[in-house]
Structures are given as structure tokens and as C-alpha cells.
Amino acid sequence: MSYFSNVPQAPADGILKLSVLSKADSDANKVDLGVGAYRDDNGKPWVLPVIRTAEQRVASDPNGNHEYLGVGGLPALTSGAQTLIFGPDSPAIREKRVYTIQTISGTGANMVAAVFLKQFKQPADAAVYISKPTWGNHRSILQTAGHEVREYRYCNYDTLGLDIAGMLADLRAAPRNQIILLHACAHNPTGIDPTEQQWQQIADVMEERGHFPFFDCAYQGFATGDVDKDAYAIRLFVARGFELLVAESFAKNMGLYGERTGCLHAVTGDSALVASVSSQLNRLSRATISTASAYGAKLAGTVLQDPELYREWVGNMGEMSRRIKAMREGLRDRLRELGTPGDWDHVARQIGMFSFTGLSKPQVDVLREKYHLYMTDDGRISVAGLNSRNIDYVARAIDAVVRGDR
Numbered sequence: 001m002s003y004f005s006n007v008p009q010a011p012a013d014g015i016l017k018l019s020v021l022s023k024a025d026s027d028a029n030k031v032d033l034g035v036g037a038y039r040d041d042n043g044k045p046w047v048l049p050v051i052r053t054a055e056q057r058v059a060s061d062p063n064g065n066h067e068y069l070g071v072g073g074l075p076a077l078t079s080g081a082q083t084l085i086f087g088p089d090s091p092a093i094r095e096k097r098v099y100t101i102q103t104i105s106g107t108g109a110n111m112v113a114a115v116f117l118k119q120f121k122q123p124a125d126a127a128v129y130i131s132k133p134t135w136g137n138h139r140s141i142l143q144t145a146g147h148e149v150r151e152y153r154y155c156n157y158d159t160l161g162l163d164i165a166g167m168l169a170d171l172r173a174a175p176r177n178q179i180i181l182l183h184a185c186a187h188n189p190t191g192i193d194p195t196e197q198q199w200q201q202i203a204d205v206m207e208e209r210g211h212f213p214f215f216d217c218a219y220q221g222f223a224t225g226d227v228d229k230d231a232y233a234i235r236l237f238v239a240r241g242f243e244l245l246v247a248e249s250f251a252k253n254m255g256l257y258g259e260r261t262g263c264l265h266a267v268t269g270d271s272a273l274v275a276s277v278s279s280q281l282n283r284l285s286r287a288t289i290s291t292a293s294a295y296g297a298k299l300a301g302t303v304l305q306d307p308e309l310y311r312e313w314v315g316n317m318g319e320m321s322r323r324i325k326a327m328r329e330g331l332r333d334r335l336r337e338l339g340t341p342g343d344w345d346h347v348a349r350q351i352g353m354f355s356f357t358g359l360s361k362p363q364v365d366v367l368r369e370k371y372h373l374y375m376t377d378d379g380r381i382s383v384a385g386l387n388s389r390n391i392d393y394v395a396r397a398i399d400a401v402v403r404g405d406r
């Protein structure tokens, strides 16, 4: 009998399966609205112009690019990332209450946070609460680290808006001192974020119940086009005195998908605790990956540290965000023109890279099989995959399935 005979087949990852199906489809009309990667109007990956400049700078580095960074990562990245998340005037940075470690993109940051929390959470049996729905990998990461995972209500599936009453009720009803995973901005998969006032309500309930905030920030700059506005929730929680963790990814907002560049930030209430917290995060990193990779960190670090490149980056993101908004409004307008049954305003109202269309699994299947249009089974589309050449086709295909095409 094989040593591996007790290994069951793992459930397929929805997004990866979709991307395999889409790659294998050679139809001329194919539209891939699955993966959340930024595309240009020709459907090709868009390399940010500022990253092209950073590439030239890094290539001319006289010290070469193959040096080992050492545990903790590249200081230019970790310090720049700290300012980006917490703001230039952050009390937590000024009072030296933050430790930042470089990670393998946002996924690695989530995993280091999950393992750290499993070892040190108080109480030891605290569960981690995730939004319903959330990024599919959250549950997998948290369970792999050994956490009990529970859900709080988030999406109102009738209006495709935020179920703030349900969310607050679930955070209130949870036992005290639980860990609450929150999307900092541009919620994946729904494209629905709390307003500033709703974030304050969330903070009120979390404070009342002693919950610990664990922010996942994978799309800073994608919600409003402004990195500072998109950090509102995190900065609010810090200003209100919460201790917290933030997982940060540069995959989307710098277009560094393949470089796997990210950070994990820990904010403590007391600077004296940073020494022990950082020693444990360094140990976890050392035990799993030693240290994250250098090249993407140098690119992102260069952009974050150079005021001129930083301004250019903000401009690039503004451009991305305007294009996504135009595509959202374009899709809504076309569906309205076609008289497609249903209220499609939510597509324009939602934010970030993703939208919840409200289409059903059977409708999603017909769109894929008959129209070569790829979206996840829950009806989520990556708006970044729309462009001026495919948007009419997408609207007509959606119109057909909504009217009952099978």
C-alpha cells in the first residue's frame, strides 16, 4: 500500500479552475472576467509605467540584485509600506508601536498572521470570524493554521449592498474577544465597503466586545483611487487605540502579481511589546520562508521611497481606478439600454476590482459554455477584464441569460 494512499483529493480552487478552463478556450469572443488582474484595453496585463521606471533604477543598482535580504525583509519596503498603511503622521509609527515584516505577497502575510494568532491568541479558543462571503482562500488559510472559522453577515443578497445591521448583530452576538477579519477596502468578492460612518459603528461594537481586528488590505488604491482614503478603516482603528494586524499586498496596486511582494504589520498598544512580537514574527518567517524575495521588494521600495515616483504611482492608480469606474458605468448603461430585467445600478455602485452581479450558478454556467464568458460560480466579475471591445458582447450575453437563454 502506498504511503500516500490516505491522501484525499483536495477541493478544487474556484479561481484556479476557472483560469484553466479559460486558458483552454480558444473562441474569438472569449472574455475572462475571473482573475483579479489589471488589464489594458487589449486584454493584456498592464505594467504600471512607474514600475518600468523602478525596473531601470533597480537594474542599475551597483550592488546587484541577488543578495540575501535577511530576516525582516527590505527596510526600504517595510518602512515605506508602514507609512502607506498608517499614514505619514501615524501615532503608532511615531510611538514605535508598529513592527512590519516583509512577506510572500498578501497570501503569505495572511498565513504568517494566521499562524501567529493561532500561537498567541487570547483566549486560546477564540475563533476567527470572516465575512459572508469572503475571498475563498481566507477560510483555507485560517483552517490550515488550525483556527475555528465562523462567519458574520456582510452582503445583503437582495439589494447587493452591505448588510450592516446583520454584520453588527453578528459581531455583537459573538463571544467576547474574538478575532475579526476585515477587508480594509474594495471587499473581495462583493465590491461593497462600509461607509466611514459604518466603520465607526463597526469599531464601536468591536470595542464593546473586545474583538481583535485583523485587516486584509489587498487593494489599497482600488476603492477610491486614493491610497490614503482607502486606508481610512485601518487608521480609524489605530486612532481609536486598537491593537491590530494588517496583511498587505502589492500584487494589484503595483501590478507585481508574479513578484509576490507584501508585508504584515503588527500594531501593539505599548512599544515595549514590539521586541517580543517582532522576535516571534521573525522566527515564524525564518521557519517557513527565511525571508521573502528581493526583486519585487526593491521595485516597490523604490516607488515608495522616491517622492517623484510615489506621485507617479498615485497617478497610475488614479488612471486604473477611473478606467474601472468607466467600465462599471458602461456595463450598467448598456444593460439599461437593453432593458435587461433587474436593477443593474449596483454594478456601478460597487467599488474596486470586483462586482457581485447577482447572476445564478446556472446562468454563470450558460455564460461560460455558450458565450465563452468566464466568471466565478457566485456571479462575481473582475471589472478589470472589461474593455471597450468586449463590453457590448458581455452586456448582450448577460441580457440573454437573464431573459432565460439556456
Ligand SMILES: Cc1ncc(COP(=O)(O)O)c(C=O)c1O
Binding pocket: 036, 104, 105, 106, 107, 108, 110, 135, 183, 188, 216, 217, 218, 249, 250, 251, 257, 262
Ligand atoms: C482579499 C484578498 N486578500 C489577499 C489576497 C492575496 O493576494 P496576493 O497573495 O496575490 O498578494 C487576495 C488576492 O486575490 C485577495 O483578494
